[in-house]
Amino acid sequence: MFVTGLRCFRCGAKYEMDPKAYTCPACSGNRGDEGILDVQYDYSAAKAMIHSTLHKNGRHDVFRFLPLLPTSKTIGVLPAGGTPLIPVSGLAARLGLQSLFLKDETRNPTRCLKDRATAVAVTMARAHGYRDLYCASAGNAAISLAGFCAHQGIGCHVFVPREISQTRLNWLRRYGADVHISTGNYDQAYDEAEQAGAENGWYSRNCAFNPFLVEGKKTVALEISEQLGWQVRDLIVAPVGDGCTLGAIGKGSRELNLVRLTDRIPRLIGVQSEAVQPLVKRYHGEAVREDGGTTQAESIAVRRPRNALRLLYEMRASHGHMLAVSDEQISAAQRLLAQEAGVVSEFTSAATLAGLFQLAESESLANQSAVLVITGGRLDCDF
Numbered sequence: 001m002f003v004t005g006l007r008c009f010r011c012g013a014k015y016e017m018d019p020k021a022y023t024c025p026a027c028s029g030n031r032g033d034e035g036i037l038d039v040q041y042d043y044s045a046a047k048a049m050i051h052s053t054l055h056k057n058g059r060h061d062v063f064r065f066l067p068l069l070p071t072s073k074t075i076g077v078l079p080a081g082g083t084p085l086i087p088v089s090g091l092a093a094r095l096g097l098q099s100l101f102l103k104d105e106t107r108n109p110t111r112c113l114k115d116r117a118t119a120v121a122v123t124m125a126r127a128h129g130y131r132d133l134y135c136a137s138a139g140n141a142a143i144s145l146a147g148f149c150a151h152q153g154i155g156c157h158v159f160v161p162r163e164i165s166q167t168r169l170n171w172l173r174r175y176g177a178d179v180h181i182s183t184g185n186y187d188q189a190y191d192e193a194e195q196a197g198a199e200n201g202w203y204s205r206n207c208a209f210n211p212f213l214v215e216g217k218k219t220v221a222l223e224i225s226e227q228l229g230w231q232v233r234d235l236i237v238a239p240v241g242d243g244c245t246l247g248a249i250g251k252g253s254r255e256l257n258l259v260r261l262t263d264r265i266p267r268l269i270g271v272q273s274e275a276v277q278p279l280v281k282r283y284h285g286e287a288v289r290e291d292g293g294t295t296q297a298e299s300i301a302v303r304r305p306r307n308a309l310r311l312l313y314e315m316r317a318s319h320g321h322m323l324a325v326s327d328e329q330i331s332a333a334q335r336l337l338a339q340e341a342g343v344v345s346e347f348t349s350a351a352t353l354a355g356l357f358q359l360a361e362s363e364s365l366a367n368q369s370a371v372l373v374i375t376g377g378r379l380d381c382d383f
């Protein structure tokens, strides 16, 4: 393993590697941003290993990239990752792009990118003797955890907001999860989950709390680059809620550059809903930490984002852009993805295409290439 330690995004404090570490102790109790820890690696040592591993390694799941992960062992969890990258020339032409690809994360075991983080969480929990995991979620992370725990035969405790859809509840119950429906929104469910997790000694699958989960998510960026022959595309577009997914994509992209598999990093484009856009506002200089109306894009309706510092760091490092789109724009994009790309995405994931159309109105995308991360979409998702 090439992990050298953990570093706090807020205060910069460094800690020894501890598989049971969550947020920064020095920043606990502080109002405002949480002390999110970031996993640090010895990239010069990992470089040789990642090159040789990729050549001889027949794995196609997240553990293909083991030298850049915080575990040295695998335990046979459901295979997350190894999803297709689909060229969509018709949509590229509509946007004036040279090329456009969809990273189809609907092909994961529970049809969602979150499975990448869950694969790492369940692996680390089992390796350190835990028999129960928990998370707060608007639906997708909970469904992901429920599926992986069902496969492993271990306890799964999920905390969901009051407004969770019946479709998502049905998925959770099919997997046999212990479901706690909050009387409030996602942010309240998050606080309830953390309290129950601490009281019961369960392992956390909250991505903005447990620093090792982002490491699983970043494998989507590693995979995209490998599928493109390490030729970096100009833009990577993803929906933004807590900030974990796009932050992870930024980290993965930088790491590939550090181990000399790529010669540059892509520009990150983050998309939020017009109704709930605290990170768009903050990136553009407004001093907000909470924001919120109502939107059908419930997976990114995070009024108080917990991984803001990570996201903002990666956005600046990539000279990225944040924008917000309406539910009407997302709805039109969701239909286009199905009709012109053959991909059924969930509502939130279609925000990526809506965001790219909006970006094309403010700047020319000629001679540029882009990748949309279609983070999830179940066969029974609502259109």
Ligand SMILES: [Zn+2]
Pocket: 008, 009, 010, 011, 012, 013, 024, 025, 026, 027, 035
């Ligand atoms: Zn700190």
